[in-house]
Amino acid sequence: MAEACEAPDSLSCSICLDVLKKPVTLHCGHSYCKDCVNGYWDQEEQTGVYSCPQCRQLFTPRPLLSKSTVLADLMVKMSVAGQPTPPVKDEGDVECDFCTVRKLKAVKSCLVCLASYCATHLQPHYESAAFKRHKLVEVSASIQEKICSKHDKLLEVYCRSDDQCICLLCVMDEHKGHDTVSAAAERKEKQKHFGKKKQKYQQATQEKEKQLRQMKQKMKALQYSRDEAFDENEKAYAEIVLMADKRRCAMKELIRDQEKAVTSRAEALVDRLETEIADLRKGEDELKQLSLTEDHIHFLQRYQSIFGRTGPDVSSDYNIQLHTSFDFVAKAVSDLRDKMETMAKAFAEISKTIEVDSDPKTRQEFSIYFRCLRLDPNTAFENLLLSEGNSKVTWIKKAQKQPCHPERFTKYDQVLCTEGLSGVSYWEVEWKGSRVEVAVCYKGKELDESGFGFSNQSWCISLSNSLCTFWHNGVSTKISVLSSPTVGVYLNHKAGSLSFYSVVPDSGQMKLLHRVKTTFSQPLYPGFMVSKGASVRLVKPKQSASAVEGNPQ
Numbered sequence: 001m002a003e004a005c006e007a008p009d010s011l012s013c014s015i016c017l018d019v020l021k022k023p024v025t026l027h028c029g030h031s032y033c034k035d036c037v038n039g040y041w042d043q044e045e046q047t048g049v050y051s052c053p054q055c056r057q058l059f060t061p062r063p064l065l066s067k068s069t070v071l072a073d074l075m076v077k078m079s080v081a082g083q084p085t086p087p088v089k090d091e092g093d094v095e096c097d098f099c100t101v102r103k104l105k106a107v108k109s110c111l112v113c114l115a116s117y118c119a120t121h122l123q124p125h126y127e128s129a130a131f132k133r134h135k136l137v138e139v140s141a142s143i144q145e146k147i148c149s150k151h152d153k154l155l156e157v158y159c160r161s162d163d164q165c166i167c168l169l170c171v172m173d174e175h176k177g178h179d180t181v182s183a184a185a186e187r188k189e190k191q192k193h194f195g196k197k198k199q200k201y202q203q204a205t206q207e208k209e210k211q212l213r214q215m216k217q218k219m220k221a222l223q224y225s226r227d228e229a230f231d232e233n234e235k236a237y238a239e240i241v242l243m244a245d246k247r248r249c250a251m252k253e254l255i256r257d258q259e260k261a262v263t264s265r266a267e268a269l270v271d272r273l274e275t276e277i278a279d280l281r282k283g284e285d286e287l288k289q290l291s292l293t294e295d296h297i298h299f300l301q302r303y304q305s306i307f308g309r310t311g312p313d314v315s316s317d318y319n320i321q322l323h324t325s326f327d328f329v330a331k332a333v334s335d336l337r338d339k340m341e342t343m344a345k346a347f348a349e350i351s352k353t354i355e356v357d358s359d360p361k362t363r364q365e366f367s368i369y370f371r372c373l374r375l376d377p378n379t380a381f382e383n384l385l386l387s388e389g390n391s392k393v394t395w396i397k398k399a400q401k402q403p404c405h406p407e408r409f410t411k412y413d414q415v416l417c418t419e420g421l422s423g424v425s426y427w428e429v430e431w432k433g434s435r436v437e438v439a440v441c442y443k444g445k446e447l448d449e450s451g452f453g454f455s456n457q458s459w460c461i462s463l464s465n466s467l468c469t470f471w472h473n474g475v476s477t478k479i480s481v482l483s484s485p486t487v488g489v490y491l492n493h494k495a496g497s498l499s500f501y502s503v504v505p506d507s508g509q510m511k512l513l514h515r516v517k518t519t520f521s522q523p524l525y526p527g528f529m530v531s532k533g534a535s536v537r538l539v540k541p542k543q544s545a546s547a548v549e550g551n552p553q
Helices: 002-011 034-043 069-080 119-127 168-172 183-191 194-292 296-307 327-357 363-369 446-450
Strands: 023-025 031-033 108-110 115-117 136-138 157-159 164-166 180-182 384-387 392-395 414-416 424-432 435-441 458-464 468-472 475-478 486-492 497-504 509-517 525-530 535-538
Touching: 002 069, 023 034, 023 069, 031 034, 108 119, 115 119, 157 168, 157 183, 180 183, 194 296, 194 327, 363 424, 363 486, 363 509, 384 414, 392 525, 424 435, 435 486, 435 535, 458 509, 458 525, 468 509, 525 535
Parallel strands: none
Antiparallel strands: 023 031, 108 115, 108 136, 157 164, 157 180, 384 392, 392 535, 414 525, 424 486, 424 535, 435 458, 435 525, 458 468, 468 475, 486 497, 497 509
């Protein structure tokens, strides 16, 4: 074994750190690849003195390097054994326990030596008679798990009385007189249950695959319905747009027609007025010229013709109003707005109906969103005791000494969960005692000043054996339905939906206690207020594979 321990050094070149190629051995006993040591000496200053790269022993003159037949034969044997080069240990591989210079990959583990070996160090187990009785197994990183922690012996016996693996010394010690068998015999016995267990898994797998197929079909049908709804919506929208566009064009035509009618009258009057103005200016010019003439006969002859004409008409008939009424446009637009508002209200009502209907209906549907929550000990009031892995909180009379923490409640018997929720979540709690509060809230110190439900930062439902009340921003809403000992909370953060349910665990019936529709701006932290003598426990979600996880029959 001692010689085997030195094998890694003799098979590894300390210059190239690889397995030996054309191995040579110097007078000092160290071995190298022939090309490596020659290259090393070629780089040294030519002083006529050469040294060993490891021990620095000096040689004068330069040694003549001859083949190391022992190492060369060993390398040949390794090649014959199918291991031309010992594999280097990679990340995740089990390393050889006997390699010292460079850790190689282990290929086998020995249950007698309780060690793992690379291909080189494993050779004695195949060649030496001393190792013939050793049991080699597939390499294992957890070989220590197969060793008795008390006696450092191999675990090879099974104690049925204590349901655990033990070593032979344990049989004669603390397990003396117990029902013990060999590990192989117990495995053979337990192997018999594999058939039934496998059948249960197969049945469960087939059922789940059937459900998966049905769910995919439903999803495909849903997508088809969605596409039809999209098409219907686009068609309706296009019709509405077309109708509105036609109405817009018609109104433009009416406005143009009204404007043309008034403009035509105005243009006729303009022409008439321009003509009359021209005639009046002509008469005025004639009067001016006649008044300036020096011919008295001409003056008297023209006077009668000019003053015999009818005087200028200055009546109010021409004082017309060009303004015309376009009130029909305002009325039409008002009617259109009223119709659009009616449509918007109808759409809002439809949206509310859709949002309500989108919530799960059965406990099985709610369980899809089940969240495994934990209470935060840094927030717990001093009279609240956390237990069961921080899943249960109980009010106790004696206050606990708690380290100071900025998030700890100091005025109210309250505690928060560690996780803030911002998606779709569902959780259940079991409560006992005179009164508890089940709440969700934004994180903030103001909660310690007001308590759950007394600010706009928290929403809570207060539960007792005789009363059920919802609180938010200091306003209470009495709930006519009394809650069961189990309460379910459903949160759809994006949709602004928060619902509290009374759950009957045996039947799985869900009875709505109260629903909130709002807009959440921050993650919500589940929280609880626990009064004197009361307790709250977070219910753990049931595993979906529970149907196949029973004890073997």
